[in-house]
Amino acid sequence: MTTKNAILLIVKQNPGIDYNSLLTKFASSYSNANSARAALSRSLKDLTTFSLLVKKENKYFLMEKGEGEIYSEIKNKLVLALNSLMNTKRPVDEIDSVVEKLQILIERSRQDRDLLKTSKSSLDFSISELQTVAGDLEKKTKHLEYISKVFSEQINSLKDMGFNDSFSREFSRDSLSKLASIFSSQPENEFMFESQNVVFLESLAEHASSKPKNNSLLVQKDSLKAVLEFVESGKPEFSIQPLNIFSSVLKAELLREKITLSGPYSEVSKWKE
Numbered sequence: 001m002t003t004k005n006a007i008l009l010i011v012k013q014n015p016g017i018d019y020n021s022l023l024t025k026f027a028s029s030y031s032n033a034n035s036a037r038a039a040l041s042r043s044l045k046d047l048t049t050f051s052l053l054v055k056k057e058n059k060y061f062l063m064e065k066g067e068g069e070i071y072s073e074i075k076n077k078l079v080l081a082l083n084s085l086m087n088t089k090r091p092v093d094e095i096d097s098v099v100e101k102l103q104i105l106i107e108r109s110r111q112d113r114d115l116l117k118t119s120k121s122s123l124d125f126s127i128s129e130l131q132t133v134a135g136d137l138e139k140k141t142k143h144l145e146y147i148s149k150v151f152s153e154q155i156n157s158l159k160d161m162g163f164n165d166s167f168s169r170e171f172s173r174d175s176l177s178k179l180a181s182i183f184s185s186q187p188e189n190e191f192m193f194e195s196q197n198v199v200f201l202e203s204l205a206e207h208a209s210s211k212p213k214n215n216s217l218l219v220q221k222d223s224l225k226a227v228l229e230f231v232e233s234g235k236p237e238f239s240i241q242p243l244n245i246f247s248s249v250l251k252a253e254l255l256r257e258k259i260t261l262s263g264p265y266s267e268v269s270k271w272k273e
Contacts (some may be wrong), residue, residue: 005070007026007043007053008047008069009070009111010022010026011062012112015061018059019044022060027040051065071114092133092140095133162264164262167260168260169261170257170259180225180228183224183245190218191246192216193217193219204227205217207230208223208226250263
């Protein structure tokens with residue numbers, strides 16, 4: 001409901017309400033009193049100018065035009081929308097919108113008997129039709145519960161079969177230490193480091209007792225820890241081009257803010273711990 005229509009509804013429910021009382025009821029939806037007062041003053045000026053409200057001795061009353069405005073919003077924005085949703089082939093697929101609009105309609109109708117009367121006469125569907133949708137929703141829920149169970153079992157099967165996983169951690173000393181531990185547990189005795197930053201790769205080579213070839217560098221397992229310790233100091237170098245580390249089954253991508261490890265689930269699960 002718009003700000004102006006919210007004010008109209010308050011005045012309708014409280015004929016002759018004064019400004020301060022109106023402000024108290026209106027301000028509940030604002031974070032501070034000054035914002036509420038400014039919004040209320042602007043809206044009251046417009047509402048009285050266009051003859052939706054009338055002010056008499058600092059008291060406000062709803063005019064016929066204002067009452068029509070309230071009914072128009074309820075009917076056009078809620079009732080017509082609900083009628084349209086319930087007229088679709090499968091209303092259950094629109095259940096979020098149906099529930100949301102029904103709740104607003106119920107709350108507004110409880111506040112005002114005239115609105116309740118308007119709502120009753122304007123809906124094109126019955127309670128029985130709503131109950132049918134509720135039944136369809138229950139069936140859909142049970143189906144989703146079944147699908148969720150099967151999906152979880154499938155994920156577990158993929159884990160057991162060693163399918164690939166990928167997970168990112170924050171770039172930190174602890175992450176580099178864990179990365180060194182995981183790669184050191186691999187059967188290979190050397191790992192491929194790859195980067196488009198040739199200058200940085202040459203700096204790594206000094207700690208690896210190796211020479212880069214094109215955009216790659218072979219690092220022996222016993223040099224891995226020292227190289228990764230140097231990598232921590234070179235974090236700014238990863239702002240554009242990542243540093244990639246490969247084993248036969250693992251790939252680590254190092255960027256300035258994160259490190260992503262990809263490979264068999266059993267190995268990546270250690271990285272998640």
